[in-house]
Amino acid sequence: MKTKHILAAALAVGALVLSGCAAAEADPSDDGGGGEEKTLGIVALVATDALNAAVIEGATEAAEAEGWNVVVTDTQGSADKANSAMTAFSTTQKVDAILVSAFASSSIGAGLQSATAAGIPVVSWGGELIDGIVATTSAQKVGEDSVNAMLDDFGDTGEVLALTYHTGVLCLYRGIAFDAEMEGHPDIAVTANEVAIPGQVEDGTAFTAAWLASHPADGTPYAIWGAWDEPGLGAIAAINQAGRDDVKVYSINGAPGALQAVKDGTMTQIIWQDGFKEGQELFQAVLDSEAAGDEWEPVTIDVPGVLVDSSTIEQFLTDHPDALS
Template identity: 60%
Template structure:
């Protein structure tokens, strides 16, 4: 009876949130019994999100699975609604959720658990119902460590943050913990929004530049992912400023091109395709033997890309500019 009530409750919540979820498509179980994974993307058009989805898809197709994607455009409500729909109406075999905090997904996770559907998480924390996740903090620590080695520990930094997405949240934690003891470093933090992350990057950087004129000391902008950093580059170009170094994480095609042309100083490239592939494999492995499965965190290190090594990086990763 409790199980029936739980399913009824989450189904009711699915109806109330359905308008936020976007079109998740028709029910996917096929007549031939093909398994399907439902992917809940933070922003499906983002280059790193797209790389993760590509990795999921490659391993899924190799194993005879189908893949369905819902783009939440950064909405936690849409993420929960999609997970509920995947669990109750569409009855997926597994769910992959991307870059949302586990604590914000309780309705979706409750639905998945009630339906005995395993969830793999990209960058989220382990929790009840999640069989595997990828590390959210590693590339953030790689980024701030490389920034300080390059920029130094004195000057002013504008940090463009985003705390709704769990990857950027933990990258922000790594940034804050590392710069906190550095009393000679002045940090300004601005929280960008999705949608509007590029525009916010431009707007916040323009305002920060007005308070930090040319010649006022070492200056840098740190983007918790590429798109706000691209917005910062636009602000610098509009202001004819070349005295500010820009740092970023993700390493999508536009950011790598900016490293090539010198408008971004350094980017930490995150291997989203490998992370997606490992997430999908974890879902498959769990379903092969759920009784002995142990929750795990998948740790894929980032690559620091600068003008000094970008040619070699692109030789090693020829698809990075054309994912």
């Protein structure tokens, strides 16, 4: 696994937020030994989020190794911007493949239509396999892993605040997994709040502060489950501000800040997702689908998550020395 320089990737891609779209320039003479240089267009849900940045970095490294150029558009969570970006990639920019990050396939119909009309293969990080998408990654399994690990640690009674986000497809399916698993635990009361992007950290703090005010420390087991790291980090801020030490926090992704929180003891548990590897495998699916032509069968790529808590954090950081950088 090569989760390297994730923060650097996030900061580099963060510059794209200002312009909305930017290209990673490559040497025109370097075409990977083929003919005209090809281009991969990446449509990111939130390019500065650490896991999104890891997927972008993995796909970019794999593409550049094959002599491809890479262009990234940061949509800041907007499906309309995602469709516009895919349409631009398919018509005016005429890229050779498109990677869509964390949007439900049903929300990018216009973009898919443009790509299909132009004969451009589309791979999706977390989206459903529908016509026009040649490969995707599994979005629900990591949610199931997270909720089951939380329940193993938390137990069968208490109260849980869920910080959800149903616009992004990864978080949508994580939320579906959460709801399905919690149905089998009637002695756990669940409060759900939907956070927004932008503002996910601030919403995590605000929703948690309000929830804590109505859930005083009285011996009841309390927990907060974040559909991804940033709302969970906002929750930790509210817990610290309230001076509480009776609330556990669970999350998914494994951004540097969240891993540091596990190390510090303020985050109870994370399911770490290997976005870098997923990005690489999605680009490889582009190459494989091109080589197979009409014989290609759409595939779902499943990269398992890794449980990180106080008992495993040191070994995890030994195995992944760049995870905190």
